[in-house]
Amino acid sequence: xxxxxxxxYRDHGNIARLLDILDEELxxxxxxxxxxxxxxxxxxxxxRIYPDRVHHPREDLVFxxxxxxxxxxxxxVGDLVGEHAEVSARLGRFAFALDQILGEGxxxxxEFREIARDFVDGERRHMAAEEERFFPVALKALTEEDWAELxxxxxxxxxxxxxxxxREEFAALRRQIDRMEQKAREERAGxxxx
Numbered sequence: 001x002x003x004x005x006x007x008x009y010r011d012h013g014n015i016a017r018l019l020d021i022l023d024e025e026l027x028x029x030x031x032x033x034x035x036x037x038x039x040x041x042x043x044x045x046x047x048r049i050y051p052d053r054v055h056h057p058r059e060d061l062v063f064x065x066x067x068x069x070x071x072x073x074x075x076x077v078g079d080l081v082g083e084h085a086e087v088s089a090r091l092g093r094f095a096f097a098l099d100q101i102l103g104e105g106x107x108x109x110x111e112f113r114e115i116a117r118d119f120v121d122g123e124r125r126h127m128a129a130e131e132e133r134f135f136p137v138a139l140k141a142l143t144e145e146d147w148a149e150l151x152x153x154x155x156x157x158x159x160x161x162x163x164x165x166x167r168e169e170f171a172a173l174r175r176q177i178d179r180m181e182q183k184a185r186e187e188r189a190g191x192x193x194x
Contacts, residue, residue, distance in 0.1 A: 002147045011055045012127045014162045042173035056084040070141035077134045094119040
């Protein structure tokens with residue numbers, strides 16, 4: 001596999017983990033309980049810092065090379081840049097809704113839930129479409145030279161959450177991820193989680 005595609009798939013796996021956490025927090029919210037808003041805020045911040053500013057621009061560069069190298073193949077992918085703009089808009093709506101629910105804004109629980117669900121579901125649809133349509137088409141159409149050039153020009157900014165030295169603003173989120181993964185390991189091993 002090509003290094004950049006490995007990184008993009010890895011990012012998708014990490015994003016999926018965060019969406020799972022959002023699902024859990026939304027389930028708490030649905031029970032009229034108080035979810036961990038610190039974790040939700042950290043997820044929103046993470047999406048602004050990494051997927052929105054690093055991951056999607058990387059994909060956009062690969063897509064631009066695909067459109068240049070194989071325009072007909074790129075057409076089968078669709079409007080990836082436009083989809084990324086929609087993803088960013090959904091994130092903006094979700095961030096605004098979170099601010100409203102945490103502040104003195106006017107937003108019903110139902111409205112917040114719908115906006116949050118739209119964000120989570122939209123992210124999942126977007127990643128699935130990329131993995132089904134974009135990545136395989138790019139892998140087939142681009143040459144080794146294309147990939148090497150893309151690798152040399154793309155940002156090497158590290159992921160602020162999924163690395164050994166997690167940034168301070170993501171510490172609570174990382175602990176939540178670690179707890180969820182421990183619980184899953186215990187359940188797979190047949191143990192009762194604590």
